[in-house]
Amino acid sequence: MVLTKRIIPCLDLKDGRVVKGTNFLNLRDAGDPVELAQRYNEQGADEVVFLDITASKEQRGTIIDVVQRAADQLFLPLTVGGGIRALDDMQQILRAGADKVSINTSAVQDPTLISRGAERFGTQCIVVAMDVRRNFELSPERNIVGLPDGRECWYEVVIYGGSKPTGIDAIAWAEEAESRGAGEILLTSMETDGTKNGFDIPITSAISGRVGIPVIASGGVGTLDHFYDGFTAGRADACLAASVFHYGEFTVHQVKEHLATRGIPVRL
Amino acid sequence: MKKIAIIDYGVGNLRSVYRGLERAGADATITADPEVIASADGIVLPGVGAFREGMEMLGDLKATVLASSREVPLLGICLGMQMLMDSSEEHGNHRGLALVPGEVKRFPAVPGMKVPHMGWNTIRIEAADPLFDGFPPESYVYFVHSFYASTTPEHTLTSTEYICPFASSIRNATTYGVQFHPEKSGAVGLRLLENFIDLIC
Incomplete structure (x- = not known):
């Protein structure tokens, strides 16, 4: 009896539709997010993340509608990010049926948004998303991270989508x-995002070892073993992926079966 | 149709609980009206967030919940379950509704073990109960919490292990509490909500 490691598909939304194409939904446009989330639910996804990349005030109603429809059908934890800048945005999204909100650029610009959100809605609601990049200009006040090839760097937070x-x-x-x-x-590393070469293990492991809260690894997964590496060498509590699921390279179920055969506790 | 009052005291995501109960066949209402609560066939006390704030926001509804709990089945979920206990050590020491004996404690700090306990873990059935009718000995459910209820074995329906073993479901007479979120636990959670509705005569 142990807490299982989570597999989290992420859906990028624009104007209320999924942006990336999918193999297994033969739709003319990119696809309905709720339909796709339902598919991932059936495959055994542990949570679903909706990321609103339109994220303008005018589109707020669209994402609310998606969250409401998803919450009415899925009975699965939902996280929503993109364009959340104020407590009111959080309130609207949580009331629509989301369980957590994810904040990124807005948290960097105003860190009190984290504390105010946690006080009002509970710490379990507040996910801080961070995009990071390697910086090789070393100085003593930085947290130096060693890379597998022997080089050293520190990781810098980047905003506005990197x-x-x-x-x-x-x-x-x-x-x-x-x-x-x-x-x-x-945690999303700009070094690995989109490469399909695997998660950025050094920074994932470093952050997971330094904080007492769960860390979700994101960016770069391309093979089944990359998930395994994320949980073992990367010490992640959950792994998030988008394209490998959207393009049907493997299902959530296949990922979990692979992890189970390699001894990682998952919910099957 | 059985009328279930979901108590709205200003916290959390009530929509999933509402839809889950509706799906399970109940006539559910989200309400803060003492009269509606008093006339319901069953009560759900939901909740996320901190204990003291939860008790404060419950405010005057405390008396209504206590009175109704003597008449009809009550199900506390997550913070709603913790508020059923005598007291909590979250940010000081605070009194709960004292419907189930015991106290709410923080998970001890253990290197490498993350708090909150967040994700899918198993519940092990410790005592046969209609709330878990049709459940296998162990099932996966979704948890998010940093504190846990410590009660006696006679009030423990299921146990879960994270950092230490704790009571993941509790009961005293017709008052029930679950630490996990049935409304976020897929088909397993919906089954639990159906069982709760079936408990109501």
Whole structure:
């Protein structure tokens, strides 16, 4: 009897539709997020993340509608991110049926959003998403991370979808997020995102070892063993993936079966 | 149709509980009206967040919940279950509804063990009970919590292990509590809600 490791499919939404195409939904446009989430639910997904990449005020109603429809059908934990800048945004999304909200750029710009959100809605509701990138300009105040090839770097938090460096040390930021009441950290490395070469193990392991809250690894998964590496060498509590599921490379069930044969506790 | 009052005291995601009960065949209402609560056939006390804030926000509804719990079945979920206990050590020491004996404690700090206990873990049935009718000896359910209820074996329906063994479902007379979220636990959770509705005569 142990807490199982979670597999979390992530759906990127634009104007209320899934942006990336899928193999297993033969739809003319990208697909209905609730239908797709239902499919992942049947495959054994442990949670579902909806990321609103439109994230404009005008589109707020669209994401609310998606969350409501998903919550009415799924009976599965739902996390929603994208464009959440204020407690009111959180309230609306949680009332619509989400269990957690994920904040990224807005938390960097105003860290009190984490503490205010945690106080009002509970720490378990607040996921701090962070995008990070390697920086090789070393200095003593940075948390230095060793890479497998022997080089050393520190990881810098980047915002606006990875386009803007902040000068903030990722490990220090993860610790601050925890101390401000974040319930979970969703870590995406810009080094590995989209590469299909596997998660960024050094930073995932470093952050997971430094904080006492769960860490979700994200970015770069391409093979079944990459999930295994994320949980073992990366010490992640959950692994998130998008394209490998959307394009039908493998199902959530296949991932979990593979993990189970390699001794990782999963819910099958 | 059996009328279930879901107590709305301003916290959390009530929509999934509502839809889950509706799916399980109940006439559910989200309400803070003492009269509606008093006339219901069963009561659900949901909740996420902190203990003291939860008790404060429950406020005047405390008396209504206590009175109704003597008449009809009550199901506390997550923080709603913890509030059924005598007391909690979350941010000080605070009194609960004292419907089930015992106290709410923080998970001890153990290196490498994350708190909150977040994700899918198993419940082991410790005592046969209609609430778990049709359940195998162990099932996966979804948990999110940093505190746990410590009660006696006679009030423990299921146990779960994370850092330490704890009571994941409790009962005293017709008052029930579950630490996990049945409304987020897929088909297993819906079955539990159906069983709760069936408990109501």
